[in-house]
């Protein structure tokens with residue numbers, strides 16, 4: 152008896168509401184180049200492939216759910232930033248996604264690395280990443296983490312509090328080194344993004360506020376310390392940002408503090424790091440800036456502010472994370488159940504439940520982040536059905552793709568691929584409901600190999616002392 156697909160029964164006019172940008176696609180199998188890595192294609196039989204390997208084969212080999220990273224795409228994105236910002240320093244923000252393999256790629260592509268915990272630093276050092284090209288972030292670095300950083304000889308410690316300055320001084324004296332630091336300032340800029348990740352407005356935990364002279368005081372404090380080599384200033388205004396106007400205000404305000412410092416001390420600060428936060432496309436509605444476009448507008452912003460405050464030449468830096476790893480990774484899930492849910496007013500929504508969820512990608516639940524998805528194991532000529540791709544967690548908010556058109560004949564056993572899954576997903580993964588975290592598999596022309604293997608029950612139980 153043929154399996155009648157419940158999704159097929161949905162009536163077009165009874166569809167639930169959807170975001171205005173989500174248009175009913177003409178071709179449900181189309182791979183929008185703005186969303187998918189260059190290595191993703193559809194084979195003759197309609198199945199999606201990554202660098203020539205069917206996702207069906209890759210999931211047979213590495214299991215499902217799994218994250219697959221197009222190595223060439225990742226490297227090309229790192230290189231695009233390094234080339235566009237050739238006279239700046241570019242630090243890859245490891246918090247977006249880090250492992251030893253990725254640290255090596257970043258090293259080979261000539262970028263620096265921004266880490267924000269002792270363990271991220273250890274991953275980098277274990278990968279043989281040159282410590283002098285590492286920036287060490289964190290709003291509450293412990294004494295042990297700072298010791299690790301100073302003993303390893305990290306390029307910069309980005310200081311975030313007076314407590315930290317005292318810790319660094321005590322450690323530097325004990326180790327008889329001079330700690331090279333940037334002072335993180337908070338510019339009060341409200342970035343155009345989801346407020347939970349807008350980090351520069353005042354009521355947040357990071358940095359020294361420019362208001363009330365806190366930033367200036369911290370700069371003077373560092374400059375007068377015999378154990379600290381004050382290199383400059385750092386500012387990060389948020390994440391998933393598309394317009395550079397927020398950077399304009401942040402740069403202006405940061406440079407005003409640098410000018411005030413010069414006027415107060417007679418010393419020109421040498422370095423300015425404008426952080427990361429460059430947006431990527433998660434849906435067809437997103438139009439992210441290119442590295443070259445970013446460089447043009449940021450250079451203009453910096454030059455204008457430098458002229459306004461008559462500042463000397465500066466060594467400039469940025470810290471892209473999402474814009475390098477995000478678009479290079481695809482998450483693949485297996486459909487477990489398909490259910491049409493009746494909504495008020497007679498509308499219906501198709502719930503497609505898969506074998507992953509908020510434990511491998513918390514962003515939709517945490518930030519109401521939007522994603523896209525496509526049927527990956529085959530092409531389909533079935534009509535589009537408005538679906539919600541959800542996880543398998545015991546949590547109503549366990550949503551992966553809030554609104555997406557998928558073929559009405561989608562069924563258990565089908566594969567779904569989610570593009571732009573590389574940033575702040577696997578790196579924020581958890582073991583909620585004791586789900587094991589999925590692998591991250593790198594794919595290039597020669598081979599497919601795990602950067603991170605799949606976690607096992609034994610791995611989880613290793614912590615459980617019974």
Ligand SMILES: Cc1ncc(COP(=O)(O)O)c(C=O)c1O
Pocket residue numbers: 244246247265288387389390391426427428429470471472473474574
């Ligand atoms: C200090 C700092 N730099 C860089 C980044 C990277 O941001 P993104 O991945 O959006 O480029 C972050 C992200 O939160 C950050 O906090």
